[in-house]
Amino acid sequence: MAKKNESAFDRLLKKLTKATPIEQESSVKLDHNFDGIEELNNPLPPWWTAGFVITVIISVIYIAFYFMNYYDPAKIGKWQEQELQNELAKAQKQVEAYKKAHNIVDENTVTVLTDKKSLEEGKEIYLKNCASCHVADGGGLVGPNLTDNAWIYGCDIKDVFKIITNGTSKGMPQWKALGATNIQKVASYVLSLQGSKPAKPKAPEGQPCNKS
Numbered sequence: 001m002a003k004k005n006e007s008a009f010d011r012l013l014k015k016l017t018k019a020t021p022i023e024q025e026s027s028v029k030l031d032h033n034f035d036g037i038e039e040l041n042n043p044l045p046p047w048w049t050a051g052f053v054i055t056v057i058i059s060v061i062y063i064a065f066y067f068m069n070y071y072d073p074a075k076i077g078k079w080q081e082q083e084l085q086n087e088l089a090k091a092q093k094q095v096e097a098y099k100k101a102h103n104i105v106d107e108n109t110v111t112v113l114t115d116k117k118s119l120e121e122g123k124e125i126y127l128k129n130c131a132s133c134h135v136a137d138g139g140g141l142v143g144p145n146l147t148d149n150a151w152i153y154g155c156d157i158k159d160v161f162k163i164i165t166n167g168t169s170k171g172m173p174q175w176k177a178l179g180a181t182n183i184q185k186v187a188s189y190v191l192s193l194q195g196s197k198p199a200k201p202k203a204p205e206g207q208p209c210n211k212s
């Protein structure tokens with residue numbers, strides 16, 4: 001029963017706690033009495049009950065969202081693992097789009113360049129960085145002969161690009177620092193040496209190229 005001079009705040013408190021007013025406490029007093037410590041049988045505060053009900057509802061939604069979607073992980077709630085995979089796949093696509101837009105090649109997309117300018121630039125790079133081991137005319141010295149049809153690591157532009165980029169453990173340095181575009185040029189130049197006649201050709205190493 002609302003009293004006349006009760007403030008709005010008091011009324012709110014009452015609503016939120018539903019506690020029995022202090023004057024009527026004797027009506028909810030339990031039989032327990034431990035050295036004067038008594039217990040009241042007040043109802044649970046409604047705000048607390050509401051919180052509890054909300055957590056129960058959220059737990060049902062949570063279970064449905066995260067645990068019952070194994071038939072289609074792409075559709076609703078995703079595990080962190082799945083989210084990470086999706087993010088990585090997205091980033092990979094962006095990297096590929098960037099490479100495409102800026103004409104940056106990698107070992108999967110590289111193609112042989114045949115235009116004169118690129119081959120000349122490739123030759124320049126070759127004379128500067130590679131001739132010490134492979135000789136200016138490609139005949140081979142420390143490194144294998146690059147003019148013959150024999151290849152240790154394959155004759156495809158992708159193979160040659162990969163070897164120049166990463167090097168090998170048997171004396172071929174890696175040339176990542178040249179950048180993909182320059183590696184594409186020097187790899188194209190190396191392939192253009194096929195069939196040329198070096199002054200002192202080193203004996204063939206590896207397998208004959210099985211590409212026409």
Ligand code: HEC
Binds near residue numbers: 142150206
């Ligand atoms: C320090 C010496 C050295 C330098 C400099 C060098 N190479 Fe090599 N290269 C080698 C050696 C040694 C091998 C053989 C590696 C092996 O058998 O694993 C090799 C292998 C290769 C191959 C693979 C040949 C095959 O038969 O599969 C290619 C292509 C190649 N080099 C290109 C280049 C290019 C292009 C450059 C310059 C950017 C270069 N190399 C610079 C030493 C060198």
